Amino acid sequence: MAQTAKKQDQTTGGFEHHPLDDLLRTDRIPHIWCPGCGIGPTFSATLRGILASGVDLGSTVMVSGIGCSGRAAGYVKLDSYHTTHGRAIPFATGMKLANPKLNVVVFSGDGDLFAIGGNHFIHAARRNMDLTVICVNNLNYGMTGGQAAATTPHMAKTTTTPKGNPERPFNLPLLAFAAGATFVARWTVLHGRDLMESVQAAMTRRGFSFIEVLAPCPINYGRRNKELPLVTLRNYQVNTIIKNEASPAELAASGSGPIVLGRFVDENRESFLSQYDKTYRPQLAPAGKE
Amino acid sequence: MAQTAKKQDQTTGGFEHHPLDDLLRTDRIPHIWCPGCGIGPTFSATLRGILASGVDLGSTVMVSGIGCSGRAAGYVKLDSYHTTHGRAIPFATGMKLANPKLNVVVFSGDGDLFAIGGNHFIHAARRNMDLTVICVNNLNYGMTGGQAAATTPHMAKTTTTPKGNPERPFNLPLLAFAAGATFVARWTVLHGRDLMESVQAAMTRRGFSFIEVLAPCPINYGRRNKELPLVTLRNYQVNTIIKNEASPAELAASGSGPIVLGRFVDENRESFLSQYDKTYRPQLAPAGKE
Amino acid sequence: MPPVVLTGEHYMTGDEAIAEGAIAAGCRFFGGYPITPATEVAERMAHRLPGVGGVFIQMEDEIAAMASIIGASCAGVKAMTSTSGPGFSLMMENLGLAAITETPCVVVNVQRAGPSTGLPTQGAQGDMMQARWGSHGDYSLIALAPSTAQEAFHETIRAFNLAEKYRVPVLVMTDEVVGHMSERVVIPEASKLNVIERVKARGRKDRYRPFEPGENGVPPMAAAGEGYCVHVTGLTHDERGYPVMTAECQESMQTRLFAKIERNLDDIALTRGFFLDDAEIVLVSYGVSVRTCRAAMEEARALGYKVGLLQLLTVWPFPEEAVRALAGRVKAFITVEINLGQISLEVERLAAGLAPCFLAGHCGGTLISPDAVVEAVKRALKPGGKQ
Amino acid sequence: MPPVVLTGEHYMTGDEAIAEGAIAAGCRFFGGYPITPATEVAERMAHRLPGVGGVFIQMEDEIAAMASIIGASCAGVKAMTSTSGPGFSLMMENLGLAAITETPCVVVNVQRAGPSTGLPTQGAQGDMMQARWGSHGDYSLIALAPSTAQEAFHETIRAFNLAEKYRVPVLVMTDEVVGHMSERVVIPEASKLNVIERVKARGRKDRYRPFEPGENGVPPMAAAGEGYCVHVTGLTHDERGYPVMTAECQESMQTRLFAKIERNLDDIALTRGFFLDDAEIVLVSYGVSVRTCRAAMEEARALGYKVGLLQLLTVWPFPEEAVRALAGRVKAFITVEINLGQISLEVERLAAGLAPCFLAGHCGGTLISPDAVVEAVKRALKPGGKQ
Amino acid sequence: MNYWRVPLDAEVIPLTRGQVHVVEDRCKGCGYCIAYCPKKVLAPSEHYNKKGYHPPLVAKPADCVNCHYCESICPEFAIFSVEIPCSPDADRKDAA
Amino acid sequence: MNYWRVPLDAEVIPLTRGQVHVVEDRCKGCGYCIAYCPKKVLAPSEHYNKKGYHPPLVAKPADCVNCHYCESICPEFAIFSVEIPCSPDADRKDAA
Amino acid sequence: MSGSKKEILVTGFGGQGIVLLGKILGAAAALGDHKESTLIQAYGPESRGGACSAQVMIGDGVIHYPYVRRPDVLAAMSQAGFEKYIDLAKDDTVLLVDQDLVKPKGQAQEVFAVPATRLAEEMGKKMMANIIMLGFIVAVSRVVTNEAARSAVTSSVPKGTEDANLAAYDKGHDFGLAVLKGREKKMAAQG
Amino acid sequence: MSGSKKEILVTGFGGQGIVLLGKILGAAAALGDHKESTLIQAYGPESRGGACSAQVMIGDGVIHYPYVRRPDVLAAMSQAGFEKYIDLAKDDTVLLVDQDLVKPKGQAQEVFAVPATRLAEEMGKKMMANIIMLGFIVAVSRVVTNEAARSAVTSSVPKGTEDANLAAYDKGHDFGLAVLKGREKKMAAQG
Ligand SMILES: Cc1ncc(C[n+]2csc(CCOP(=O)(O)OP(=O)(O)O)c2C)c(N)n1
Ligand SMILES: Cc1ncc(C[n+]2csc(CCOP(=O)(O)OP(=O)(O)O)c2C)c(N)n1
Ligand code: SF4
Ligand code: SF4
Ligand code: SF4
Ligand code: SF4
Ligand code: SF4
Ligand code: SF4
Ligand SMILES: [Mg+2]
Ligand SMILES: [Mg+2]
Numbered sequence A, B: 001m002a003q004t005a006k007k008q009d010q011t012t013g014g015f016e017h018h019p020l021d022d023l024l025r026t027d028r029i030p031h032i033w034c035p036g037c038g039i040g041p042t043f044s045a046t047l048r049g050i051l052a053s054g055v056d057l058g059s060t061v062m063v064s065g066i067g068c069s070g071r072a073a074g075y076v077k078l079d080s081y082h083t084t085h086g087r088a089i090p091f092a093t094g095m096k097l098a099n100p101k102l103n104v105v106v107f108s109g110d111g112d113l114f115a116i117g118g119n120h121f122i123h124a125a126r127r128n129m130d131l132t133v134i135c136v137n138n139l140n141y142g143m144t145g146g147q148a149a150a151t152t153p154h155m156a157k158t159t160t161t162p163k164g165n166p167e168r169p170f171n172l173p174l175l176a177f178a179a180g181a182t183f184v185a186r187w188t189v190l191h192g193r194d195l196m197e198s199v200q201a202a203m204t205r206r207g208f209s210f211i212e213v214l215a216p217c218p219i220n221y222g223r224r225n226k227e228l229p230l231v232t233l234r235n236y237q238v239n240t241i242i243k244n245e246a247s248p249a250e251l252a253a254s255g256s257g258p259i260v261l262g263r264f265v266d267e268n269r270e271s272f273l274s275q276y277d278k279t280y281r282p283q284l285a286p287a288g289k290e
Numbered sequence C, D: 001m002p003p004v005v006l007t008g009e010h011y012m013t014g015d016e017a018i019a020e021g022a023i024a025a026g027c028r029f030f031g032g033y034p035i036t037p038a039t040e041v042a043e044r045m046a047h048r049l050p051g052v053g054g055v056f057i058q059m060e061d062e063i064a065a066m067a068s069i070i071g072a073s074c075a076g077v078k079a080m081t082s083t084s085g086p087g088f089s090l091m092m093e094n095l096g097l098a099a100i101t102e103t104p105c106v107v108v109n110v111q112r113a114g115p116s117t118g119l120p121t122q123g124a125q126g127d128m129m130q131a132r133w134g135s136h137g138d139y140s141l142i143a144l145a146p147s148t149a150q151e152a153f154h155e156t157i158r159a160f161n162l163a164e165k166y167r168v169p170v171l172v173m174t175d176e177v178v179g180h181m182s183e184r185v186v187i188p189e190a191s192k193l194n195v196i197e198r199v200k201a202r203g204r205k206d207r208y209r210p211f212e213p214g215e216n217g218v219p220p221m222a223a224a225g226e227g228y229c230v231h232v233t234g235l236t237h238d239e240r241g242y243p244v245m246t247a248e249c250q251e252s253m254q255t256r257l258f259a260k261i262e263r264n265l266d267d268i269a270l271t272r273g274f275f276l277d278d279a280e281i282v283l284v285s286y287g288v289s290v291r292t293c294r295a296a297m298e299e300a301r302a303l304g305y306k307v308g309l310l311q312l313l314t315v316w317p318f319p320e321e322a323v324r325a326l327a328g329r330v331k332a333f334i335t336v337e338i339n340l341g342q343i344s345l346e347v348e349r350l351a352a353g354l355a356p357c358f359l360a361g362h363c364g365g366t367l368i369s370p371d372a373v374v375e376a377v378k379r380a381l382k383p384g385g386k387q
Numbered sequence E, F: 001m002n003y004w005r006v007p008l009d010a011e012v013i014p015l016t017r018g019q020v021h022v023v024e025d026r027c028k029g030c031g032y033c034i035a036y037c038p039k040k041v042l043a044p045s046e047h048y049n050k051k052g053y054h055p056p057l058v059a060k061p062a063d064c065v066n067c068h069y070c071e072s073i074c075p076e077f078a079i080f081s082v083e084i085p086c087s088p089d090a091d092r093k094d095a096a
Numbered sequence G, H: 001m002s003g004s005k006k007e008i009l010v011t012g013f014g015g016q017g018i019v020l021l022g023k024i025l026g027a028a029a030a031l032g033d034h035k036e037s038t039l040i041q042a043y044g045p046e047s048r049g050g051a052c053s054a055q056v057m058i059g060d061g062v063i064h065y066p067y068v069r070r071p072d073v074l075a076a077m078s079q080a081g082f083e084k085y086i087d088l089a090k091d092d093t094v095l096l097v098d099q100d101l102v103k104p105k106g107q108a109q110e111v112f113a114v115p116a117t118r119l120a121e122e123m124g125k126k127m128m129a130n131i132i133m134l135g136f137i138v139a140v141s142r143v144v145t146n147e148a149a150r151s152a153v154t155s156s157v158p159k160g161t162e163d164a165n166l167a168a169y170d171k172g173h174d175f176g177l178a179v180l181k182g183r184e185k186k187m188a189a190q191g
Helices: A002-010 A039-053 A069-074 A088-098 A110-116 A118-127 A172-179 A192-203 A218-224 A229-238 A272-280 B002-010 B039-053 B069-074 B088-098 B110-115 B118-127 B172-179 B192-203 B218-224 B229-238 B272-280 C014-025 C039-048 C062-074 C085-101 C128-133 C149-166 C176-180 C247-262 C289-302 C320-327 C343-351 C370-381 D014-025 D039-048 D062-074 D085-101 D128-133 D149-166 D176-180 D247-262 D289-302 D320-327 D343-351 D370-381 E032-036 E069-073 E088-095 F032-036 F069-073 F088-095 G018-032 G079-088 G116-122 G126-141 G146-156 G162-190 H018-032 H079-088 H116-122 H126-141 H146-156 H162-190
Strands: A060-064 A079-082 A103-109 A131-137 A183-188 A208-214 A240-242 A259-266 B060-064 B079-082 B103-109 B131-137 B183-188 B208-214 B240-242 B259-266 C008-013 C029-032 C055-058 C079-083 C105-113 C119-123 C142-144 C169-175 C182-187 C231-233 C271-274 C281-285 C307-312 C314-316 C332-337 C357-361 D008-013 D029-032 D055-058 D079-083 D105-113 D119-123 D142-144 D169-175 D182-187 D231-233 D271-274 D281-285 D307-312 D314-316 D332-337 D357-361 E018-022 E079-083 F018-022 F079-083 G005-013 G036-043 G051-059 G073-076 G094-098 G111-114 H005-013 H036-043 H051-059 H073-076 H094-098 H111-114
Touching (some): A039 A069, A039 A103, A039 A131, A039 E069, A060 A069, A060 A088, A069 C231, A088 A118, A088 C029, A088 C055, A088 C062, A110 A118, A110 A131, A110 A172, A118 A208, A118 B118, A172 A259, A192 A208, A192 A259, A192 E069, B039 B103, B039 B192, B039 F069, B069 B079, B088 B103, B088 B131, B088 D062, B110 B118, B110 B172, B118 B131, B118 D062, B131 B192, B172 B183, B192 B208, B192 B259, B218 B229, B229 F032, C008 C014, C014 C039, C014 C079, C014 C105, C014 C169, C014 C176, C029 C039, C039 C055, C039 C176, C062 C079, C062 C105, C085 C105, C085 C128, C085 C169, C085 C247, C085 D085, C105 C176, C119 C176, C119 D247, C128 C169, C128 C314, C128 C343, C128 D128, C247 D119, C281 C343, C289 C307, C289 C332, C289 C370, C307 C320, C320 C332, C332 C343, C343 D343, C357 C370, D014 D105, D014 D149, D014 D176, D029 D039, D029 D062, D039 D079, D062 D085, D062 D105, D085 D105, D085 D169, D085 D247, D119 D176, D128 D169, D128 D314, D142 D149, D149 D169, D149 D182, D176 H036, D289 D307, D307 D320, D320 D332, D332 D343, D343 D357, D357 D370, E032 E069, F032 F069, F069 F079, G005 G018, G005 G079, G005 G126, G018 G146, G051 G079, G073 G079, G094 G126, G111 G126, G116 G126, G126 G162, H005 H079, H005 H126, H018 H036, H018 H051, H018 H126, H018 H146, H094 H126, H111 H126, H111 H162, H126 H146, H126 H162
Parallel strands (some): A103 A131, A131 A208, A183 A208, A240 A259, B060 B103, B103 B131, B183 B208, B240 B259, C029 C055, C029 C079, C079 C105, C105 C169, C142 C169, C281 C307, C332 C357, D029 D055, D079 D105, G005 G073, G094 G111
Antiparallel strands (some): A183 A259, B183 B259, C008 C182, C182 G036, C271 C307, D008 D182, D142 D314, G036 G051, H036 H051
């Protein structure tokens, strides 16, 4: 019987409809990500979070930059925009301001959002722009073959730091907080449920929400730093602690000590759009309502 | 007698040599800055700090971006480079790395360093690049006629926020700290001596040093926000407190409460160049010395 | 609520006229960054837009400004930015994104003298070739060049109309002099203005293919949130908008992108002729230099020289036929432009050896003087006269 | 310590050959940002530079990369960056800074098919006009285009030599195919390589004027820290380097900046002719398309067509005389390039109607096939044949 | 190391009985689902899918507690579980 | 308001006797030096300099304690003080 | 052509409101007097202190070339501006200066002087010196009508400051009329 | 021309080391056998899973056009690659495949098969399947000499892995020689 069940399960007959298929451009699956790549689980948790939030999918948009992670926009069955390297946030800003009814999710890589795109990130955070930004942090530039990123650990090996990275990585939640983000969380791909819940929470609040997701790039980062995919996942498991509401300033920059995960900031502050409408377009603001 | 002395003082005979004239391109003075502009006192304290530090002036360089503040490079009698808007830091980075003997000071405006140039700032801080960065924060874009900057207070009026700024300003020391700067201070133009001492300290240490200077732009910011120059200076006097070593995370974002001034961060961490030499160019590193 | 169209007589700068033209054309999003001498466009938009239900945002730099208007346009709103040389250079990468994704948008370049920071408060026309070639790869776009504040108003409306009609970025290439000069601008009633809207996606949402050409080779456009579930990418893509990494897809995509402009040259490539019928010498000019030409033409005609003027209201796509048609007939072309020879290269190419071509130009900081043009006319008429 | 010049026979890619050429030319600073298909230049520099006493830094973006090499060069060190289309677009603003401040530097563009993200892993030659016109304002620079890994090595050295000699940014415009193709590269001994150093400032420090032209119109250059107390600005400036906001200063500065290139065309504008003596049809090409032309030329000659080839090793300044000299003599020009017509416009302009001009091009993703060129030859020879 | 196979949030999610499904041709054989299934339901297989990877084998289908962990960690949307209606008591025993 | 004219760091700097110098043609008349001189040494003047501004008048030269505050705050490098050698005792009295 | 066209050059330093002066003059011509008119503003990078000028053309026909070549009216509110432009003046150029800020020298033409800045200071509105100068220019040169100028002042200045500005304008205009009357008397006396 | 020129096309998916295989082949020809040789690598954006190919030209004269038009040798390590390129094959194209990954069908030419991946797995070095394939190609097609190939292997692989790679190479090469011998026997038997 077990044998029969197995056969049935593993065929494509009857059961092949994955719960997320409705949110996927299935004609483009399998995606281009390498075996074991952490973008897939991040993407999948994001989709589950969007679904769980109950937002109207017809007015939900995904915007990505360029990179392996940025390819996500090409797989989601939502209005989706795959822009230029580093520019997803300002593109998304224009989109959100032009049509405030849209729920705009930016999904992109660490290089895209924090190397070339770092300025847009800090300014959108400062403005408390009404966006949800999800960063796949795989510690390197996957797409171009594994160069150092602004998130690459000190002394890690990449193709442009062959003897080790002389620089230190950003602490992304701290940077987001310092810039003015009003929702900040960090998870790993192993923390699928927490991640999903953070996405869900971010989708239903106003203002700027940022979620960092630690995700393996086994091919380009892992290979050069003796991290097979399962080793990376194990690190996420044994070398992390969850401290919700931890002060971002106390998050140890990656290096020694466990990586702190959690939802660090969740602050209620007037978002750009609500402030703009109040100040400049009182004619549009719903009367008597904040 | 008093009368005689006065006459003598006020002529140009005998006494006209200002103590900073040796560091000025006096053939270009008077400078273009408006009456009461805070760039002048910032610049003058910077020059005094450089002098006080005792660094070799022949290998000291000033790099500026574009803006009223950026014009400083044109008045200092040092090798000086007036680059493009926002790009002083990467220019200075190239310069310092190409010739590590140079002492490189970046002197520029808040718009230049934190609006268009914000990304270069956070990355140079992250790298602990061997630079001294001095930012004249006059809360707006002076040069182009008073538009909002990333430092403009919430609801302040500028030509692009005619009914008030819907955004909130960066807290520059906090941002610098979060990005990785190892020396962070904030003063106003009234705090000439403290500012000078911070410049002096920054000049003689390795790594990335950042000094924010609050400075009035009476013409473009002051006029629109009912701040005559002397009113701004008075604010600097009555509405500030000095808290050296205050945690950057606790610095209230400008708004309510007094502005906290002081030297907030002074941390000893391997600078980019010393780490690079150690890792990549041991042949250049002085033997046995860190 | 302030009026949407500021009907009536005004004394305003070219920059202000551009802003008013944009509002009248239906622009409801402006993402900008200040720069002399274009700042006044942004400042007026900051004042005007919220009152008509639009949004103004000052972005952190010109890259972001350009990205934001593409995003806004993809959300279904007419969008514009304005800048000058240094900012224009920074917009080049995303200008390519607008071109390949066929996103309507308007970029105003109030030119100043370069290169680099150059003379920030003084005019030039040194970015004309950059307007055509400044982004990487092959692409096609439209660039207009008004010579007066009144033209600035109307050409801005035309810019929006062309952008929306052909789903293409349109550049308004003006300059510091027109931008900062005040003069009379007469704004008609809203009902008298021709305002074109983009062709929107219609029909069954599951059958819509975002890059399948409709009429004129232009695909109807679905905005985000309209339920068409589009995918838009800066990669080479097929009609579904999906990336396809082959030379064949590149060929078919690019062929259509170029054809939609080329096939509609009659509608796009606007010129205006002055005294061309009997002209022996034809001045070719655009933007503020047209003013010099018109003054010079009067002076030269008064001296008995048969001088005509071909004004390029559209500079890109280059109105090739207008020049070709004259080439066999005239004694010489003189291109008048405030640069060291940019559009003059096109004129020379199209003259194809049939008429000698001269340049009356300099590298900026001031207008070309009418005297210099009159001198050039005299020289061109000297036998064997080469400049 | 690894050898500075990797003398010997190697099997390497064009990207690698460029890096080795740079090291051999004395490049000791590289500021870069990864991008396909130029990343390998940066990666090799990251490996090689520290060993020869230089510095590699990966900057946060291409804008920073370009700024960093200008800074490094101002500090007295030969400096380079490498990129492809999207990054090249981002470098445009600071390229203008290098031009106006006369800072020697080398920018490598390994071209891929655009516009925008386009086909990141596939070659094209679509940035050739951008190389000349991509930054705002009038400026003059030099662009070279190697067609083999061996040429890539030598042309990179030539790029540094020209940059240093004329104090000008020099572009190495290669493409994905040459960049990623491996082939034999023979590197001579260091002593056999011609390496030129910039003319340094000399004499009394208080009398030095940083922009006072020396020999050939090029000012001797003082580096930061040498005691000359220079001021360098992207504003229009006089010989002292001080900003002067007048049209007159603009004129005199620009005149010199253009003249230093134009007066030295003989030294700069390198071309190579193949079978031009008896050619009826001349292929004009550069970079990787030269390979197509050489294959096609063999095939066409085998078929009895008198085909020659003008290879442009220097593309900008355009070798105008080489084309003009042929224009009267040949039956047609065919420009072969992987774009929709860029350099072909220059060829057409210079042919001045004396010979019909054709383009064998497409918008990228693959090479032009020799067959397509042979076909173009046949068509060009058909009476009245226009493409 | 026992801990190794416990999903990080096993305590907080309701456990029922599940049937796990594998969309074989999507699988790239990373093995995450196998390594992280708390009930060791999955195992490496020998056979190849269309792309040449080894999809997981549902070795112990009856042990699946429908925790969705495999579904959550799978980078390929290639595996998921659905609840099997059955007596709650049995379930709880299974999960204990 | 007394406090208004005290330089913020008056306590920490040594006070001697100074002679203050004004480079008149550099002055743009902002009045900072006048407002912030702790000893009210300076006062507004009536006369114009080359550029049309009113440079400060050294109204009470003998009161200058060489604190350099005017020098430090001046945006124009237009005013500075130099120490006048004199008996330290007198100085201290002055400063008290 | 020049018969039907007036070229007016106003010069001073940044911060004096020279451009606003020019703008009001141009608007008065264009909107009030229904003539053609252009205004060119030239300024340096700084908001204060640098040289600055406004060039206004007023004519009956379309104005193509907007730069002043030979001014019919030259008004200077700074010495530097006066010296920079005086060489462009024609024999019949009307020269006007702020008498406290400009010391004309070497020119052949008659100079009309007004203590605009001083009058403004007396009114307690130093920043209205430009409007006083405007009134003075209009009175002396008549390049635009008084009515057109007054209504252009009203519509060009910030809301709430109209009356004060009109008062300043009138002060300059009256001063100009008085100067003209004095001059007439003098001429009559001389004649 | 084509007499003196060999066109070799190796195809597979990203991650199999196809480009390295091509690079060793090209280097062997250029540096070991002193011929002219070019290598073109074609790959998609992804590092794993996508189609990927190496095109090697080997000739006596300068190679201008580096693209394979009609391969003399076609080696496939993926089904997709085989199907994509088989139509380019000529009658005398030497076809080689990894027998576990490619099921050739429909082609007229003889197919030389090697279980490269399986052999590599057996050696415990799955990532050396490409080197085994290289040895096989060299043995069967003789586009480069065995010596040149072996020395190119040594100088192209990471330090410390030379011996393992040479072993893999030899395994493929030996397998190829055996296949050839078997074929000869068969032909002899048939003939
Ligand atoms: C302007 C520009 N510069 C560089 C590139 C090349 N590029 C493409 S993706 C990428 C980095 C991607 O890194 P990341 O954002 O971390 O994404 P990942 O691939 O790691 O998911 C780079 C540098 C580009 N496309 N555009
Ligand atoms: C790329 C680019 N964009 C815009 C400008 C125009 N611009 C010049 S200075 C400036 C802002 C200056 O502000 P800040 O740095 O705060 O200096 P400040 O004038 O206030 O001292 C701007 C936007 C420019 N020169 N280059
Ligand atoms: S290269 Fe890295 S980030 Fe990109 S798909 Fe592969 S594993 Fe993922
Ligand atoms: S505009 Fe502002 S910042 Fe610029 S010089 Fe004037 S006062 Fe200073
Ligand atoms: S649902 Fe849970 S128990 Fe069932 S197979 Fe998946 S991981 Fe294992
Ligand atoms: S996690 Fe997904 S891709 Fe990985 S082995 Fe399991 S089913 Fe296959
Ligand atoms: S030095 Fe001090 S006491 Fe003397 S004048 Fe200046 S501020 Fe006043
Ligand atoms: S502080 Fe300087 S500029 Fe200001 S009034 Fe005093 S001397 Fe003059
Ligand atoms: Mg990454
Ligand atoms: Mg500022």
